[in-house]
Amino acid sequence: MAAEGQRVVLITGCSSGIGLAIAVMLARDERKRYYVLATMRDLKRKDKLVEAAGDAYGKTLSLLTLDVCSDESVKQCVNSIKDRHIDILINNAGVGLVGPVEAISLDNMKQVFETNFFGVVRMIKEVMPDMKRRRSGHIMVISSVLGLHGVAFNDVYSASKFATEGLCEALAIQLLQFNVKVSMIEPGPVNTEFELKLMTEVSKKEFAGADPETLHHFRTCYLPTQVNLFKGLGQTPEDIAKVTKKVIESPRPPFRNLTNPLYTPIVALKYADETRSLSVHTFYHMLYNLGGVMHVSVRIMKFLSFGWLRRRAISPT
Numbered sequence: 298m299a300a301e302g303q304r305v306v307l308i309t310g311c312s313s314g315i316g317l318a319i320a321v322m323l324a325r326d327e328r329k330r331y332y333v334l335a336t337m338r339d340l341k342r343k344d345k346l347v348e349a350a351g352d353a354y355g356k357t358l359s360l361l362t363l364d365v366c367s368d369e370s371v372k373q374c375v376n377s378i379k380d381r382h383i384d385i386l387i388n389n390a391g392v393g394l395v396g397p398v399e400a401i402s403l404d405n406m407k408q409v410f411e412t413n414f415f416g417v418v419r420m421i422k423e424v425m426p427d428m429k430r431r432r433s434g435h436i437m438v439i440s441s442v443l444g445l446h447g448v449a450f451n452d453v454y455s456a457s458k459f460a461t462e463g464l465c466e467a468l469a470i471q472l473l474q475f476n477v478k479v480s481m482i483e484p485g486p487v488n489t490e491f492e493l494k495l496m497t498e499v500s501k502k503e504f505a506g507a508d509p510e511t512l513h514h515f516r517t518c519y520l521p522t523q524v525n526l527f528k529g530l531g532q533t534p535e536d537i538a539k540v541t542k543k544v545i546e547s548p549r550p551p552f553r554n555l556t557n558p559l560y561t562p563i564v565a566l567k568y569a570d571e572t573r574s575l576s577v578h579t580f581y582h583m584l585y586n587l588g589g590v591m592h593v594s595v596r597i598m599k600f601l602s603f604g605w606l607r608r609r610a611i612s613p614t
């Protein structure tokens with residue numbers, strides 16, 4: 298149970314990756330300011346977390362079962378918490394989906410929305426009313442840079458993160474009245490099981506329904522690009538946990554944080570051109586005209602972002 302003065306943090310999807318890293322980092326806070334409720338849908342997958350938490354396990358970290366896709370599970374979990382009191386809710390659970398849209402079943406797409414979007418909605422509906430009543434709380438979402446710009450062959454995943462971004466932007470405004478904060482963390486590539494799961498899935502799938510040309514683009518332009526992006530720019534789950542902790546501890550938490558500065562110019566590009574054609578064409582060239590040699594576009598991204606930083610550095614503002 299949380300000690301006097303400790304903030305109760307509930308995190309979804311803690312069996313691996315970013316959720317695990319955030320849970321461990323908060324639970325091992327030097328000043329023991331947090332009591333972490335690390336949740337996962339299947340407690341059989343708890344070993345990695347328990348090991349990483351070390352002696353924090355049972356002291357500042359405890360485990361609960363929670364499946365963000367189940368109303369019942371979410372209710373049960375929150376009801377099992379003392380006074381249903383959660384100071385900080387971190388929506389981290391999420392699933393990826395790649396491939397040509399025409400080759401993906403609607404059921405599969407709905408599953409992604411069920412987790413990435415409705416999972417967040419379900420958690421917020423259960424936790425936010427108490428936060429409003431108490432006039433205190435912080436709701437966070439591990440979104441993605443794909444929630445800010447669409448990436449080819451990640452159409453539905455991007456859409457699910459865009460949906461979440463829209464939900465939270467609208468909520469953030471209303472919740473200011475109640476002193477409840479909302480923050481989105483937008484990582485670029487992070488080396489977790491996430492990408493591995495996707496790549497394994499992709500290697501098994503046939504993508505029936507997509508024409509050979511599209512499949513060729515997918516397999517020879519997109520996939521190698523991805524592998525290189527993760528190798529070249531990938532952050533660690535601990536990097537994301539550090540940023541998340543900083544946002545929590547900030548006196549005025551930002552609404553957004555792009556964890557990887559290399560993505561700042563790409564997002565800026567989108568807002569610099571109101572027709573948005575510039576971003577679409579830039580992504581097009583990155584994907585196709587460079588013929589899949591994505592290390593080149595990794596270099597372009599680095600170049601773009603250094604240019605951007607330089608310009609910002611000399612600008613009078």
Ligand SMILES: NC(=O)c1ccc[n+]([C@@H]2O[C@H](COP(=O)([O-])OP(=O)(O)OC[C@H]3O[C@@H](n4cnc5c(N)ncnc54)[C@H](OP(=O)(O)O)[C@@H]3O)[C@@H](O)[C@H]2O)c1
Nearest residue numbers: 310312313314315364365389390391441486487489490491
């Ligand atoms: N990795 C990246 O490059 C990247 C980049 C930007 C944003 N993100 C976002 O970061 C978040 C965490 O991803 P990750 O990279 O840490 O991937 P991960 O290692 O695959 O972790 C995802 C976690 O979500 C859990 N989960 C899936 N469905 C769930 C459900 N219905 N209920 C509860 N938990 C569920 C998984 O649990 P199981 O073990 O039971 O499957 C797993 O613990 C996701 O929202 C993802 O979209 C990731």
Ligand SMILES: *[C@@H]1O[C@H](CO)[C@@H](O)[C@H](O)[C@H]1NC(C)=O
Nearest residue numbers: 540543544551553554555556
């Ligand atoms: C995100 O947070 C990190 C760590 O606090 C900070 O260095 C970075 O500037 C922030 N990014 C944005 C876009 O605010």
